[in-house]
C-alpha cells in the first residue's frame with residue numbers, strides 16, 4: 096500500500112508546530128479479499144496528544160474507510176479496543192502518540208481468530224469468562240435493606256472489580272497462545288472478584304470450575320497479564336491468591 | 347430473504363436500562379425474551395457513569411424520598427412531570443437495594459452500609475443545604491451497575507444478539523411488531539417479530555463537538571421512530587456537564603465537587619459564590635455551565651486563549667482523591683498530563699445528556715401524540731426515553747436511577763402485555779426500507795466523506811445550539827442542517843464488503859445524528875423562553891404562562907417538521923423562581 100497524506104480541511108490537524116508526522120503500520124486482513132494478513136503503511140500528521148484511537152480514526156475517516164476495529168467510549172472504560180501496539184497489548188484509546196514516537200505498529204491481539212483487520216472473535220474469551228460463574232450468588236432471604244459489608248472487606252476484592260473484559264491480559268499470556276482452552280487471567284480475575292466478596296456463597300463451585308485441566312494451574316506466572324492490564328489490576332497476585340484459596344479448601 | 351426470529355419481548359439496547367428491562371421481562375415465565383445490541387453489552391456507555399445513583403437511603407444523614415422528588419422537580423425547572431418524580435424517588439430506594447442484593451460492590455460507610463455523597467442540586471428539607479444522596483462505588487458506579495446486571499444476565503441465561511445494529515422499527519396500523527437489524531459480522535438482515543418491543547438505546551451526544559458520550563451514541567432509535575412518524579419530546583433540553591476535560595470532553599464527575607472540588611476562574615476566584623450563594627459549586631449543571639461560559643465571555647477564562655476554567659482539587663486530602671476519585675484522576679493524568687492532586691485541571695462544559703427523547707407514560711409505554719395516545723406493543727426506557735423525569739434539566743445521579751426504575755417498569759409492563767396478546771401478523775417486505783437505504787449508500791458514487799459532514803455537524807451544533815441560543819443562531823443552524831442533509835446523499839463508502847463493514851454503519855449513524863440535530867434545533871427555535879438547559883439569549887426569562895408545556899416534534903410525510911405540545915403533569919410543587 097502506498098503512503099498517503101490526509102486531505103485538507105478535515106479532522107486531521109493542520110501541520111504546524113504542535114503536530115508531528117508519524118508512520119503507522121497496521122496488520123490488515125479482509126476475509127473477503129485477502130488470502131492472508133499483510134502490513135499496510137500510512138503516513139500522516141497528528142498531534143502528540145492524540146490517542147492511538149484518534150490516529151486510527153483519522154486513517155479510517157480520511158485515508159481508507161475500510162479499516163476496521165472496535166471502539167466506543169474512547170477513554171478506557173468500555174474495553175472495546177485492546178490491540179497489540181508496538182509489541183504490547185494496550186487500549187488504543189488510552190495510549191498517546193507522544194508515548195510511542197513517530198513509528199507506530201498496530202496488530203490484532205493474539206490467540207483469538209482474526210475476523211477482519213483489528214477485530215478478533217471474542218466468543219472463546221467470553222466463554223471462558225462465563226465458565227467461572229462470574230455472578231453473585233447468595234441464596235439467603237434478602238434483607239429489607241442492604242447486606243452489610245465493612246469497608247475493609249470491600250477493599251479485599253476492590254482491584255478485581257475494575258476489569259473491563261478487554262482481553263488484553265488473556266491475549267498476552269504465553270500459556271493461552273499455545274493452549275486456547277486455558278481459562279486465562281481475565282476469567283480468574285472475575286472469579287477472584289466473587290471468591291473474596293464476603294457476601295458471596297458460591298466459592299466452592301467457582302474453585303471447582305477453576306480446578307480443571309485447562310484451569311488455574313496452567314498459569315506459569317509469566318507476569319505478562321499484569322503488565323498488559325490497562326486498569327492496573329495486579330493480576331498475577333490475584334491468581335496466586337486464588338491458587339492459595341483452592342489449596343486451603345483442599346487441605 | 348431476511349433471517350426471521352420470533353420473541354414475545356425484544357429489548358433493543360444492553361446498557362443499564364436494557365439489561366434491567368430484560369431481567370424483569372424474563373421473570374415472567376410465560377414470555378420469551380431476547381436482547382439486541384449493536385455493542386457487546388459490557389461496552390455500553392452506562393459503564394462510563396462515574397459519580398453515583400441518587401436514592402434517599404439516609405445512610406450518611408437524614409433524607410427522604412419527598413426531598414428527592416422536590417429536588418428533581420425544581421432541578422428540572424418545573425417541566426418535570428410530578429407524578430413521575432414522586433414514583434421515581436420512592437421506587438429508586440428499593441431499586442438500589444436490589445442492585446446491592448445482586449452483588450453490586452458499593453463503597454461502604456464505616457457501619458458497612460452503602461456509601462453516599464453530595465451531588466449537584468440534591469438537598470435536605472427542600473433546598474436548605476446539600477445532602478449525601480448519591481450512592482457510589484468509587485468513581486465507577488456505572489461500570490459496577492453494568493457489570494452486575496450483565497453478570498446476572500449470564501446467571502439468568504438471557505438470550506443476546508450482540509453486534510446486531512437495529513435499522514428500523516416495524517410499525518403497522520399504529521402498533522409495533524418488532525425490528526429490522528443488520529448483523530455486523532455477516533452483513534445479513536434479520537427481522538425480529540415481537541409482541542412487545544422495548545427501546546433502550548441510550549443518548550445522542552455525538553451530534554456535538556465536545557462530548558462525554560461514546561462514539562456509539564448516535565441517537566439511532568430517536569431517529570428511527572421519528573422517521574416512522576412518532577414524536578420526540580423536549581429535545582431542546584440537552585445537558586452540558588460543567589466539567590469535561592478541556593478540548594476532549596471526557597467527563598470528570600460532579601462527585602469531584604461533591605467531595606469538595608472548586609471551580610475557579612483565571613483570578614483564582616471561586617466564581618460560583620456569585621451565581622449560587624447557598625450551594626455554590628453544587629448548583630445544578632445548567633447553571634454551572636452557563637456561569638462558566640459567562641466567566642469566559644467576560645474575559646475571566648483560564649489559559650492562553652482564555653477558554654477554559656480550573657477545577658481545583660488540590661486542597662483535598664490526596665488519599666481521599668485516590669480512594670474516591672481514582673479513575674478521573676487517571677484521566678486527567680493521561681489525557682492532559684495534569685495531576686489533580688498537585689494542580690488544577692482545565693475543564694470546559696461537555697455535551698452530556700438528552701433530557702428529552704421518545705415520549706412515554708409513567709409505565710414506559712410510548713405515546714404517539716400530545717393527548718397521550720399509546721402505541722400498542724412499544725416501550726422505551728433509559729436515556730432514549732422521556733417519561734418526563736428530568737424536565738428541563740437532569741440532576742446528577744438521576745439517570746442511573748432512571749435506568750433501574752424505568753428499565754424495571756418497562757420489563758414488567760412489556761412482559762405483562764406480551765403474555766396477554768397474540769402476535770400481530772408480520773407483513774412481508776418489512777425489511778425493504780432498511781435494505782434500500784443500505785443499497786443506496788453502497789451504490790452512491792458522490793465525493794462526500796461522512797467524516798467531513800459529521801465534523802461540520804458537530805462544530806456548528808456546538809456554535810449555534812449548545813449552552814446559549816438565539817433566533818439568529820438557530821435559524822442559521824436550520825439552514826446548515828438542510829445543506830448537510832443534501833450533502834449526506836452524496837456520501838459514498840470505500841468498503842464494499844459484508845464482514846464488519848463499520849464504514850457503512852458509520853454512514854447510517856450519521857443519518858440518524860442529522861435527524862437528532864433537526865429535532866433539537868426546531869424545538870429550540872420554537873421555545874421562546876429560557877428554562878433549565880435551554881437558554882435563549884433573546885428570551886432570557888422563564889415564561890410559565892406560555893411555555894409550561896412539553897414540546898413534541900414530528901416529521902411530516904413530506905419531510906417538513908411540525909412542533910406541537912403536550913401538557914406537563916403538575917402537582918404539589920408550584921413553579922417558583924429557581925434560586926440556589
Ligand SMILES: Cc1cc2nc3c(=O)[nH]c(=O)nc-3n(C[C@H](O)[C@H](O)[C@H](O)COP(=O)(O)OP(=O)(O)OC[C@H]3O[C@@H](n4cnc5c(N)ncnc54)[C@H](O)[C@@H]3O)c2cc1C
Nearest residue numbers: 359360361363384385392397398512548728729743745746
Ligand atoms: C461519562 C458519563 C458519566 C455519567 N455519570 C453518571 C452518574 O454518575 N450518574 C448518573 O445518574 N448518570 C450518569 N451519566 C448518565 C448515564 O450514565 C447515562 O444516561 C445512562 O447510562 C444511559 O444508559 P442507557 O441504558 O439508557 O444507555 P447506554 O448504556 O448508552 O446503552 C445503549 C445501548 O443501546 C445499544 N444500541 C444503541 N443503538 C442501537 C441500535 N441501533 N441497534 C442496537 N443496539 C443499539 C447499545 O449497544 C447499548 O447497549 C453519565 C454519562 C456519561 C456519558
Ligand code: FES
Nearest residue numbers: 167169173174188
Ligand atoms: S474505546 Fe472504550 S476502552 Fe477504548
